Amino acid sequence: MISLAGRDILHAWGKFVFTGIGLGLLIGVTLTMAGVYRGMVDDGRALLDNSGADLWVVQKDTLGPYAESSSVNDDVYRSLLAMPGIAQAVNVTYLTMQVRRGDSDVRAMVVGIAPGELGTPGWPPYLVAGRQITRGHYEAVADIASGFRVGDRLTIRRNHYVVVGLTRRMVSSSGDPMVFIPLKDAQEAQFLKDNDAIWQSRRRTGANPAFNRPGVPDLLDAVIASQSTNAFVNAVLVTIKPGHAPDEVARSVGRWKRLTAYTRLQMEDILVGKLIATSARQIGMFLVILAVVSAAIVAFIIYTLTMDKIREIAVLKLIGTRNRTIAAMIMQQALALGLIGFVVGKITATFAAPLFPKYVLLVPFDSIAGFFAVLAICVLASVIAIRMALRVDPAEAIGG
Amino acid sequence: MSSKGIRIEGLKKRYGGGDTAVDALKDVAMDVAPGEVVGLIGPSGSGKSTLLKCLGAVIDPTAGRMTLGDEVIYDDGWKVRDLRALRRDRIGFVFQAPYLIPFLDVTDNVALLPMLAGVPNAEARAQALELLTALDVQHRARAMPAQLSGGEQQRVAIARGLVNRPPVILADEPTAPLDSERAMAVIRILNDMACKFETAVIVVTHDEKIIPTFKRIYHIRDGVTHEEAGEGRGFA
Numbered sequence: 001m002i003s004l005a006g007r008d009i010l011h012a013w014g015k016f017v018f019t020g021i022g023l024g025l026l027i028g029v030t031l032t033m034a035g036v037y038r039g040m041v042d043d044g045r046a047l048l049d050n051s052g053a054d055l056w057v058v059q060k061d062t063l064g065p066y067a068e069s070s071s072v073n074d075d076v077y078r079s080l081l082a083m084p085g086i087a088q089a090v091n092v093t094y095l096t097m098q099v100r101r102g103d104s105d106v107r108a109m110v111v112g113i114a115p116g117e118l119g120t121p122g123w124p125p126y127l128v129a130g131r132q133i134t135r136g137h138y139e140a141v142a143d144i145a146s147g148f149r150v151g152d153r154l155t156i157r158r159n160h161y162v163v164v165g166l167t168r169r170m171v172s173s174s175g176d177p178m179v180f181i182p183l184k185d186a187q188e189a190q191f192l193k194d195n196d197a198i199w200q201s202r203r204r205t206g207a208n209p210a211f212n213r214p215g216v217p218d219l220l221d222a223v224i225a226s227q228s229t230n231a232f233v234n235a236v237l238v239t240i241k242p243g244h245a246p247d248e249v250a251r252s253v254g255r256w257k258r259l260t261a262y263t264r265l266q267m268e269d270i271l272v273g274k275l276i277a278t279s280a281r282q283i284g285m286f287l288v289i290l291a292v293v294s295a296a297i298v299a300f301i302i303y304t305l306t307m308d309k310i311r312e313i314a315v316l317k318l319i320g321t322r323n324r325t326i327a328a329m330i331m332q333q334a335l336a337l338g339l340i341g342f343v344v345g346k347i348t349a350t351f352a353a354p355l356f357p358k359y360v361l362l363v364p365f366d367s368i369a370g371f372f373a374v375l376a377i378c379v380l381a382s383v384i385a386i387r388m389a390l391r392v393d394p395a396e397a398i399g400g
Numbered sequence: 401m402s403s404k405g406i407r408i409e410g411l412k413k414r415y416g417g418g419d420t421a422v423d424a425l426k427d428v429a430m431d432v433a434p435g436e437v438v439g440l441i442g443p444s445g446s447g448k449s450t451l452l453k454c455l456g457a458v459i460d461p462t463a464g465r466m467t468l469g470d471e472v473i474y475d476d477g478w479k480v481r482d483l484r485a486l487r488r489d490r491i492g493f494v495f496q497a498p499y500l501i502p503f504l505d506v507t508d509n510v511a512l513l514p515m516l517a518g519v520p521n522a523e524a525r526a527q528a529l530e531l532l533t534a535l536d537v538q539h540r541a542r543a544m545p546a547q548l549s550g551g552e553q554q555r556v557a558i559a560r561g562l563v564n565r566p567p568v569i570l571a572d573e574p575t576a577p578l579d580s581e582r583a584m585a586v587i588r589i590l591n592d593m594a595c596k597f598e599t600a601v602i603v604v605t606h607d608e609k610i611i612p613t614f615k616r617i618y619h620i621r622d623g624v625t626h627e628e629a630g631e632g633r634g635f636a
Binding site: 001002004007008010011012311312315316317318319320321322325393394395397398 | 449452453456458459484485486487488489493495499501502503504508512513515516517521544560572
C-alpha cells in the first residue's frame with residue numbers, strides 16, 4: 001500500500017516545508033527557553049563547583065551568601081580551622097555591582113578572595129589567559145563573559161584594578177560574570193563611600209558627645225577608625241579532611257560556633273529550589289503556553305489541510321477506503337509536520353543559544369523529551385481533523 | 401431478463417418520519433445485464449441521486465430487494481456485512497467530475513483500489529496500466545491529474561471505476577463537463593468496457609446528446625421507474 005500522507009506531502013511540499021519552518025521556529029523558542037532554565041541551574045552548580053568548598057559557613061539562620069546577605073567576622077576562619085575535620089577555611093566576599101571600564105560598565109559579581117594559591121577555596125580553578133592574582137591589592141581576574149581582556153583597567157568604587165587573568169564559566173547564579181579581586185580590597189569596596197560621605201560621617205561622630213569626650217582624647221580617633229574599616233566577610237568556604245562527613249562537620253559548626261553551615265547538597269537546594277525557583281516557574285509557564293500555541297497551530301494547519309481535501313476524502317470513502325487508512329493519512333501528516341518542525345527548531349535553538357547574553361544549556365534529554373512532546377502534541381492536534389474527516393459522508397462524492 | 405448483472409425490485413427510500421416523511425423512492429425496479437449500458441434519466445428531484453446512493457450502498461434503502469450477480473445483497477436490509485468492501489470490490493463509480501486524487505499520479509489513482517483490497521503494489525500498477533492502455537491514456541501514466549485534459553481525466557476516472565472488475569458501474573453524469581465529441585467518446589468507452597469486462601453500467605444523465613445512444617432507458621419520476629426502449633443508435 002502506498003503512503004497517501006507521503007504522496008500528499010510530496011505534492012504540496014512547499015506548503016508543508018514553510019509551515020514546518022514556522023512551527024520549527026516556535027519549537028526552537030521552546031527548546032531555547034528550556035535551555036535558559038538549564039543554563040540557570042548549571043550556572044548555580046558551576047558557582048558551587050568553582051568555589052571549591054565542601055561547606056559554606058554563613059551568618060546564623062541565613063541562607064547566604066548567594067540567596068541572602070550574610071555577614072560573619074573575618075577572624076571566624078581561625079576558630080573553624082581548629083575544629084575536627086576541617087582542612088581549609090577561607091574567607092570570601094560577594095558583591096554584585098556595576099564594574100566600570102572606561103566609559104562603559106558591566107554588571108558583575110565581585111568576589112573577594114583570600115591570599116593563597118591555586119586550589120584555595122574561592123579562587124578561580126583555571127585560567128584561559130594571563131595569571132592568577134599575586135599582589136595583595138589592585139589586581140583582578142575576570143570571567144571572559146565580562147568582555148574584559150588581560151591588561152584592561154577596571155574601576156571598582158574609587159579604586160582601579162588591572163586585569164591580570166581571564167577565566168571561563170565563573171558566573172553568579174543569575175549569570176553575571178565574576179571579577180575576582182583581593183579580599184581586603186573587596187571588604188573595603190563593600191562599604192567604601194565617597195569623600196563627602198566620609199567627611200559627613202566623621203563630622204556627625206565628632207559632634208556626638210558620647211564619642212568626643214574631652215577626658216578621653218583617643219576615643220574619637222578609635223571610633224572613626226572602626227567606622228572606616230570592614231571586619232566582615234560574607235561567608236567562610238570550608239574544605240573537609242578525608243574521612244569526615246560534611247553533614248557531621250556542618251552540624252558541629254552550627255552547634256559550637258553559633259553559625260550556619262551548609263553542605264554542597266543543601267546549598268544546591270537553596271540555589272535551585274529557592275533562588276531560581278520563581279524564574280523556573282516563569283519559564284515553565286512560558287513552556288506550557290508555547291506548547292499550547294504549538295498544538296493550536298498544528299491543529300489549525302492539519303484541520304485546514306484536511307478541509308482542503310474533503311471531496312477527495314469523500315471519494316476515498318466511497319471507493320472503499322477504510323477509516324483507519326484516512327485517519328492514518330492525517331495523523332502521519334501531522335507527525336511529518338512535527339518532525340520538520342522539530343528538526344528546524346533543534347537547529348534554530350543550537351545556533352541561537354550562543355547568541356544569548358546568559359548561558360543557554362541545551363541538554364540531550366530536553367531534546368529527546370521535546371521530540372516526543374512534539375509528536376504527542378501533533379497526534380492530539382490531528383484528532384480534530386480526523387474526527388471531521390471520519391464524519392465526511394461518502395455520499396458527498398455523488399451529486400444531488 | 402438476465403440472472404447476472406444487477407436487479408432491483410420494489411426499492412423504496414423514505415427520508416424522515418411522521419408528517420414530514422418524504423418518499424424519495426416509491427417503487428424502483430431495474431434489471432441491467434452484464435455488458436449492458438442503460439440510461440437513467442429524470443427531472444431534478446425525481447430521485448436519481450437517491451437511487452444512485454442506494455445502489456452504491458452509500459445510504460440504506462427503506463425496503464426492496466437488490467441482487468448483484470447471483471447474490472442478494474439487499475432484501476429489506478443489507479445482506480452484506482462489509483458495505484465498504486462491497487463498494488471497493490463490486491461497484492465501480494464514475495462521477496460527474498473525475499475527482500481524481502490530486503496528489504497521486506494517474507497510475508496510482510487507478511491502482512489505489514486494488515492496493516486498498518490488498519493487491520501488491522506492482523501487481524496493482526500492472527492492472528492499472530493494462531486499463532490505461534485499453535482507454536488510450538497509457539502515455540499519461542506518470543502525469544499528475546492537474547496535468548491532464550478534461551477528457552483524459554474522465555478516462556482515468558473510468559479506469560479507476562473498472563480496475564477491480566466490478567460487476568456493476570454507476571456513472572453519475574459522466575459527460576456533463578465535456579463537449580459533444582468527448583461526451584460521445586466517454587460513452588463509447590463505457591460501452592466498450594462493458595462489453596469487454598461483462599460489466600453492467602448504469603449511466604445517470606441529463607445529456608440530450610448521449611440519450612439516443614442507449615438501447616434501454618429507465619425514466620424515474622416521483623420515485624417510480626419506467627422502462628422504455630431507447631433509440632440505441634450506436635456511435636458514428
